[in-house]
Amino acid sequence: MNRVKEGIRNFGWPRIIIGLFLLALFIAGPFFGVATDMSLNDVIVRFGMNSVLVLSMVPMIQSGCGLNFGIPVGLVAGLFGAVMSLEFRLTGTAGILVAFAIAIIVGAILGLAYGLLLNKVKGDEMIIATYVGYSIVFFMNLLWVALPFKNPSSVQGFKGQGLRVTISVQDYWFHQISDILAIKITNNFVIPIGMILFFALMSFLVWAFFKTKTGTAITAVGSNPDYARAAGINVDKMRVISVVLSTVLAAIGMIVYQQSFGFIQMFSAPLAFIFPSVAAILLGGASVNKASILNVVIGTLLFQGILTMTPSVINSAISIDVSEIIRIIVSNGMIVYALTRKAR
Amino acid sequence: MSKENVLLSVENVGKQFEGNRVLKNINFSLEKGKILGLVGENGAGKSTLMKIIFGMNEIADTGGYEGEIYLDGEKINFKSPLDALNAGIGMVHQEFSLIPGFTAYENILLNMEKTKPSIISKIFGKKFETLDRQEMKKIAKDAIDTLGVQLDENALVSEMPVGHKQFIEIAREIDREKVKLLILDEPTAVLTESEAEILLKAMRKLADSGISIIFISHRLREIIEVCDTIVVLRDGVVVVEKPAEGLNVRQIAQWMVGRDVAGRKAVQVRDVDISESNKDVILDVEHLWVDMPGETVKDVSFSVKRGEIFGIGGLAGQGKLGISNGILGLFPAGGKVLLNGKELPLNSTFNALKGGIAFVSEDRRGVGLLLDESIDWNIAFNAMQVQNRFIKKKLGGLIKWRDDKAMKECADKYVNALQIKCTSTKQHARQLSGGNQQKVCLAKAFAMEPSLLLVSEPTRGIDVGAKALVLDSLRRHNNENDTTIIMVSSELEELRSICDRIAIVSEGKIAGILSPDADTAEFGLLMSGLSNLNEEGEEQ
Ligand SMILES: Nc1ncnc2c1ncn2[C@@H]1O[C@H](COP(=O)(O)OP(=O)(O)OP(=O)(O)O)[C@@H](O)[C@H]1O
Ligand SMILES: [Mg+2]
Numbered sequence: 001m002n003r004v005k006e007g008i009r010n011f012g013w014p015r016i017i018i019g020l021f022l023l024a025l026f027i028a029g030p031f032f033g034v035a036t037d038m039s040l041n042d043v044i045v046r047f048g049m050n051s052v053l054v055l056s057m058v059p060m061i062q063s064g065c066g067l068n069f070g071i072p073v074g075l076v077a078g079l080f081g082a083v084m085s086l087e088f089r090l091t092g093t094a095g096i097l098v099a100f101a102i103a104i105i106v107g108a109i110l111g112l113a114y115g116l117l118l119n120k121v122k123g124d125e126m127i128i129a130t131y132v133g134y135s136i137v138f139f140m141n142l143l144w145v146a147l148p149f150k151n152p153s154s155v156q157g158f159k160g161q162g163l164r165v166t167i168s169v170q171d172y173w174f175h176q177i178s179d180i181l182a183i184k185i186t187n188n189f190v191i192p193i194g195m196i197l198f199f200a201l202m203s204f205l206v207w208a209f210f211k212t213k214t215g216t217a218i219t220a221v222g223s224n225p226d227y228a229r230a231a232g233i234n235v236d237k238m239r240v241i242s243v244v245l246s247t248v249l250a251a252i253g254m255i256v257y258q259q260s261f262g263f264i265q266m267f268s269a270p271l272a273f274i275f276p277s278v279a280a281i282l283l284g285g286a287s288v289n290k291a292s293i294l295n296v297v298i299g300t301l302l303f304q305g306i307l308t309m310t311p312s313v314i315n316s317a318i319s320i321d322v323s324e325i326i327r328i329i330v331s332n333g334m335i336v337y338a339l340t341r342k343a344r
Numbered sequence: 345m346s347k348e349n350v351l352l353s354v355e356n357v358g359k360q361f362e363g364n365r366v367l368k369n370i371n372f373s374l375e376k377g378k379i380l381g382l383v384g385e386n387g388a389g390k391s392t393l394m395k396i397i398f399g400m401n402e403i404a405d406t407g408g409y410e411g412e413i414y415l416d417g418e419k420i421n422f423k424s425p426l427d428a429l430n431a432g433i434g435m436v437h438q439e440f441s442l443i444p445g446f447t448a449y450e451n452i453l454l455n456m457e458k459t460k461p462s463i464i465s466k467i468f469g470k471k472f473e474t475l476d477r478q479e480m481k482k483i484a485k486d487a488i489d490t491l492g493v494q495l496d497e498n499a500l501v502s503e504m505p506v507g508h509k510q511f512i513e514i515a516r517e518i519d520r521e522k523v524k525l526l527i528l529d530e531p532t533a534v535l536t537e538s539e540a541e542i543l544l545k546a547m548r549k550l551a552d553s554g555i556s557i558i559f560i561s562h563r564l565r566e567i568i569e570v571c572d573t574i575v576v577l578r579d580g581v582v583v584v585e586k587p588a589e590g591l592n593v594r595q596i597a598q599w600m601v602g603r604d605v606a607g608r609k610a611v612q613v614r615d616v617d618i619s620e621s622n623k624d625v626i627l628d629v630e631h632l633w634v635d636m637p638g639e640t641v642k643d644v645s646f647s648v649k650r651g652e653i654f655g656i657g658g659l660a661g662q663g664k665l666g667i668s669n670g671i672l673g674l675f676p677a678g679g680k681v682l683l684n685g686k687e688l689p690l691n692s693t694f695n696a697l698k699g700g701i702a703f704v705s706e707d708r709r710g711v712g713l714l715l716d717e718s719i720d721w722n723i724a725f726n727a728m729q730v731q732n733r734f735i736k737k738k739l740g741g742l743i744k745w746r747d748d749k750a751m752k753e754c755a756d757k758y759v760n761a762l763q764i765k766c767t768s769t770k771q772h773a774r775q776l777s778g779g780n781q782q783k784v785c786l787a788k789a790f791a792m793e794p795s796l797l798l799v800s801e802p803t804r805g806i807d808v809g810a811k812a813l814v815l816d817s818l819r820r821h822n823n824e825n826d827t828t829i830i831m832v833s834s835e836l837e838e839l840r841s842i843c844d845r846i847a848i849v850s851e852g853k854i855a856g857i858l859s860p861d862a863d864t865a866e867f868g869l870l871m872s873g874l875s876n877l878n879e880e881g882e883e884q
Contacts, residue, residue, distance in 0.1 A: 213744040217729055220721075223714045230674055230703065230711050231726045232694030290716065 012285055018302050018330075025309040032316040037189035039309060046304040048178065048195030049260045050280065052202050052253030053273060054300045056246050057281045061291040062210065063242035064222035065118055067278045067335075070129035073114050074250025075270035076140045077107035082255055082264045083163060086151050086172055095173035096259060103251040110136070111247030115240035130274075137270050144266055167264040178260045195260060202249065203293045209245070218242050222289050279303060279331035306330055350417075351376045351556045352397070352525055357411035359392055359403070361775070364767055366392050367580045370411070374525075374573075379547060379557045381567035381588060384577030385600050385807045386779025387765035390560050391438055393577070394527050397558075398435045399428040415525070432524035434517030436531050438560075438778045438805065439709050442509055444502035449484035451501055452516045487515040491546040493539075503637035506534040506706065507660025507834070514543070518550060526550065526557045530778065532566060533805045534706075536659050536834040538871070544570045562779070562807050564593040578602055597808045616652045618844050625685075626650040626796055626828045627671075632679035633852075634663075634670030641666035641677075642852030648796075648830060653822055655843030655860075656832045659871055663852040664832050665706055668798040672696050672703045674711070683796070697730040702794035704785050706801040706832070712785040715774040719766055720748075720755035722773050723787045727754075731792065758787035763813060778805040786814060790821060797821065800832040815842050836867055 029039055053071070060068045081103025085095050114132060121128045145162040149155050154167045168174075180194025209215045221228040221238045229235050258264050281291055284299020307330070311323030353373035359366055366389045374380045384390050395402060396409045399422025403409055413420050415431060422428045425435070442451045484497045493511045501509060510531055517526055528547075532540040540563070547557055547570055561567055567574060568588055576584040576599040584599045616622075627648040634641035641663040648654045658664040670677035673693040681688045683699050697703075705711040714722050728734045728746070734754065736745040755769040762783040766776060773784055782805050789797055802818065803811045819842060821827045833839050839846050840860040847857045848870035855870040 211746050213728065213732070213735055213746065216721075216725070216746050220714055220717070220725060223716050224711075226711045227714050227725075230672070230693060230705060231729050232697045233729060234694075 015283065015285060015298065015302065018283065018306060022302060022305045022309060025306075025313045028317075029309070029313050032313055034312045034316055035188060037186045039312065041189040042308040042312075043301070043305050045178075045192055045195075045260060046308055047300050048192050048199060049257045050253075050276070050304055051199045051296060051300045052256050053250060053277045054280045054284075055199070055202055055206060055293070055296045056249035056253055057277060057286070058206055058291045058293070058296065059209075059218070059242040059245040059249070061281070061286060061289060062222045063218045063239050064225060064289050065239055065243060065246075066126040066129070066288055067281075068129060068246050068250070069126055069274055069278060070114060070133040070136075071246075071250050071274055071277055072133040072137050072270035073110050074107050074247040075254045075273060076136055077110055077247065077251035078103045078254025078258070079140070079264060079266060079270070080106050081251065082169070082258055083149065083154055083167065083266075086154050086167065086169070086264075087149055089151060089172075091172045093173075093176060096176040096255065099173070099255050100252060103255055104248050107248040107251030108244055111244035112240065114247060115243030118243060119236045119239055133274060134271065137268060141267050163266050165266055167266065168262060169258060169264060170262055173259055174262050176259050177256060192260065195256065198256060202252070203296070206245075206249070207293055214238070214241065275331045275335065276303065276307075276327075279335055282335060283330075303330065349375045351415065353414045354393075354397070355412045355414070357393070357396060357409060357413065359389070359396060359409045361406050365580060367396075367409075370577075370580075370582055372575045372582060372585050374556050374558065376524075376556055377551050377554045378572040379551050379559055379570055381571030381574040382558055382560045382577065383562075383564065383567055383574060383596060383600055386783075386805075386810055387777040388577040388600075389580045390577055391529055391777060394435065394529055394558065394560070397428075398433060398527060399423065399425050401425075432522045433527065434523045434525070435527040436510075436513045436517055436529060438529040438533075442501045442512060445500065447498050447500055448488075448495065448504070448512050448515075449481050449497040451512055452484040452487055452497070452519055453480045454516065483519060484515065487519040490518060490549065491515055492542050492549075505638040505661030505665075507536070507539050508638070510534055511543070514546075518555070523555060526555055528557060529560045530562065530805055531559075532561055532563060534660070534801070534834065536657075536871075537836060538868075539660060539834075540566060562805065562811070564596050564808060567596070568593065576600055593808075600807065601809045616649055616844055618649055618652060622649050624650045626652075626683070627830070628680075628682035628685075629667075629671070630680040630682075632667065632670060632677060632681065634666040634675050634677040636663075636666040636669050636675040639663050639666040639669070640852050641670055641849075644679075644849070644852070644854055646847055646854060646857065648828060650828055651822065651826055652845070653818070653829045653831060653843045655839035655846035656830065656849060657834070657836055657839050657846055657867070657871070658849035658855075660834065662850050664834075664849040665800055666852070667849070668703060668800055668830065668832055669705075671798065672701065674705075694730065697726065697792070700795040702726070702789040702792040702797050704789045704797075704799040704802060706804070708781055708785050708804070712788075713773045713781055716772055718770045718772060719759070719764070719776075719784055720751045720769040722784050723755045723758055723769075723791050724751040726788055727791045727793075754791055755787070758783075758790060762787055762817060763810065779807055779810060782806055783810070783814070786817070790817070793825065794827060797827050797829045798832075799829065801834065802831060803833070803835070803838060811838075818842065836864075 026036065026039060030036055056071065056074060057068050060066065081099040084102045085099035088098060090098050117132065118125050118128065149163055153171065154163050156162050156164050177194045177198050178192040182193055183191045185191065210219060217228065217233050218238045218241065221233060221235050225235050280299040280303040281295055282299065283303050284295035286295040307327055310326040314322055350373050354370055357370040358368050370393060382390050397413060401424060420431060443454065481497055488495060488497060491511055491514060495508050495511060501512060514528070514531060517523065532543060535543065544566060547559065551557055559567070559571060568591055571588040574586060574588045574591065574596065575582055576596065578600060625647045629647065630645050632641060632644045638661055644667055656664050656667060666675065669675050671681055673691045673696055677690045681690060688699060689695050709715065724734050734747045734750045736747045738745050752769055758764065759766065759769060764783045765780050773781060776784065786802060789799065803814050806814055818829055822829055831839065831843060843860050845857055846860055848855045848867060850871060858866060
């Protein structure tokens with residue numbers, strides 16, 4: 001009995017309630033004409049698309065920089081990598097690899113600047129990060145229009161300059177990762193093994209990093225910066241490393257998302273990723289200064305599960321579109337819940 | 345004991361943390377206007393018992409407690425400390441809970457701010473009244489005066505020496521209007537004897553005015569001096585509840601530990617030549633200044649011989665703590681420090697550690713511990729980061745992998761040696777009792793196998809039995825590994841029992857260096873020096 005109680009406490013009521021709700025949706029689905037295989041397919045694909053983005057929260061949380069509300073810094077690097085790859089008209093594996101390479105380099109540079117900035121505002125990281133996230137998106141909006149992109153699939157057709165709002169990657173590197181080893185279960189249900197493996201690889205790298213000497217130091221900085229300082233650790237440097245890591249991961253995650261989705265969403269699109277990514281990791285059980293890979297997996301599954309299942313089931317049940325409302329309630333509710341619960 | 349005079353009675357109280365039972369069937373009662381001394385070994389359950397009475401959330405979060413507690417004949421079960429405060433219970437915790445950026449008087453009146461009506465408040469209600477700062481200062485000053493200390497109510501708490509912070513904490517509790525019961529969890533641990541004396545006097549005064557007090561301390565002499573009754577906890581059980589009249593330290597210590605504590609064989613003390621002629625100097629400090637808030641060092645010079653145990657004492661706020669913090673580079677410092685004849689660059693913690701220095705901070709929760717990490721991390725971390733120990737190299741040294749197994753082995757060793765009471769080395773430091781946390785801090789320093797060990801307040805919050813253990817282990821390191829030790833402590837007795845020489849710091853300077861056998865009066869003279877707390881307060 002005690003064991004059960006403890007298990008429940010460790011797992012946390014919010015997760016149990018949402019998990020049960022998700023289960024209920026799966027059970028109820030077929031009665032409203034929602035095919036279970038299609039639902040499963042959607043949940044798993046969305047998990048693959050978003051999990052690396054959620055994973056990108058981990059380094060900054062661990063170093064004490066808090067929730068990365070500035071995730072757009074990494075996302076725009078991802079966008080840049082993607083459009084550059086298209087600009088070189090690279091397709092297939094080469095295309096996506098070049099997109100990754102450019103995204104990583106740009107992400108590292110932006111992350112460095114972002115990290116240095118966050119060191120100047122210790123204690124208010126999350127507020128400043130939010131500003132930075134919005135600012136960089138608006139700044140990049142200018143560049144997207146001003147830079148001389150040439151590829152006709154990227155630029156606005158009628159003007160011949162400035163990028164489109166959505167750019168298709170269909171002819172370039174669509175599903176380059178998703179289709180690796182993909183297993184077709186039914187017509188509606190294809191497991192994108194490649195994307196899952198890719199997430200596993202990224203998770204392994206993050207896990208391994210936090211097992212190194214530097215990773216250990218970063219964790220200590222997040223746990224108690226004064227302790228770390230008294231151990232001779234350069235606290236600011238560790239924080240910058242974590243921010244660079246988070247930003248690069250976000251850039252990579254963006255490209256994974258695009259190749260699965262089939263489109264590069266430009267301009268203000270990155271802003272739409274902030275709350276869902278933050279909410280997912282919190283839902284997974286992370287706190288403001290402690291996060292694990294398990295938090296990422298659980299959080300992304302539950303969050304994306306709710307997002308895909310509620311619209312299809314509830315909409316077919318009551319014929320009113322409430323998907324957006326549910327999404328907002330879940331994501332904002334989780335953030336408020338986690339931030340009011342004292343960081344322990 | 346007449347029934348109507350009883351303020352607090354605790355009946356059959358028990359508590360377990362995740363199957364780990366720490367309190368069992370506790371019974372005792374406390375009369376109005378009396379002082380109860382609660383003693384017991386580290387981890388006996390004293391703080392936990394007090395947290396239960398005070399309604400701390402930590403208790404409810406970990407499954408609540410068993411038994412009943414009555415205050416003034418009414419059963420209590422507080423949902424939060426706020427309820428306890430409203431019911432007239434005040435508590436000073438083992439660790440500080442002041443807001444550093446606030447002044448003394450703001451802290452004292454936190455949540456009880458005096459307000460005066462303004463135009464806005466007339467419209468929008470009481471919440472919008474402006475603070476009546478003059479009134480607040482006056483009330484705070486009264487509370488401070490009741491305690492009999494001299495300190496400036498306008499000073500920022502972050503810039504105060506620890507000893508003064510302790511008084512602010514207490515002033516805050518006694519200021520509440522209808523306080524009936526005051527719980528003081530090791531309030532004297534950071535105070536020098538003379539400061540503790542002031543506090544004990546104040547406690548007596550409060551008790552005479554009708555307030556009941558529960559007083560926890562590991563300094564048994566204080567317990568005997570000030571308490572009316574004592575309750576001894578051993579392994580979560582009350583073993584003795586007696587009037588304090590006529591008890592002696594040895595008797596109490598024996599009850600605490602469950603066996604006779606005297607007659608331990610002290611570790612062999614070795615002789616170090618501390619005369620001028622010995623040129624084997626490990627540390628030479630010249631005109632050191634350190635800008636540590638509340639513990640400013642102005643101009644300090646001394647040299648320490650290899651293998652020596654060098655003590656530094658003095659009153660709170662005079663700068664004794666600043667010296668080690670400055671050498672370690674934790675606060676801005678200047679002057680010259682030579683380690684083994686080579687100049688040690690100041691303001692660089694890494695270099696100091698790399699040079700073979702280890703440091704135990706006086707601020708164990710702030711600087712000394714990773715509260716939310718396991719014990720083995722806490723102990724091995726410094727050695728890993730500074731000396732590359734507990735590391736497995738992979739890919740030809742490209743990757744430095746943490747060796748969790750070696751870390752655990754090392755931690756196990758010190759858990760045994762220092763008798764750290766824990767469920768395993770994977771337990772988080774936060775869940776340890778205060779004294780055991782202190783031992784973890786010491787273990788961290790020992791694990792670095794330093795050639796020079798700087799320890800600030802090494803026995804703070806450590807029980808009588810373990811104190812001997814800690815001092816012995818310091819001596820043993822000194823003996824066997826030839827570790828030179830600089831020990832900063834507010835307890836003169838402790839310094840005298842182990843040091844070869846003792847420097848007394850006053851007003852940021854060394855007032856004098858004495859042999860441990862020197863007369864107590866001589867030490868007293870140096871400590872008080874030309875200064876007293878008052879002047880110090882004004883200068884800051
Ligand atoms: N939150 C917690 N979770 C698990 N165990 C805990 C927790 N808090 C305390 N303990 C355990 O309860 C026991 C009693 O701790 P407590 O702090 O009451 O000791 P104490 O008598 O105050 O000791 P000290 O003199 O060292 O302050 C310890 O073994 C400690 O590890
Ligand atoms: Mg305690």
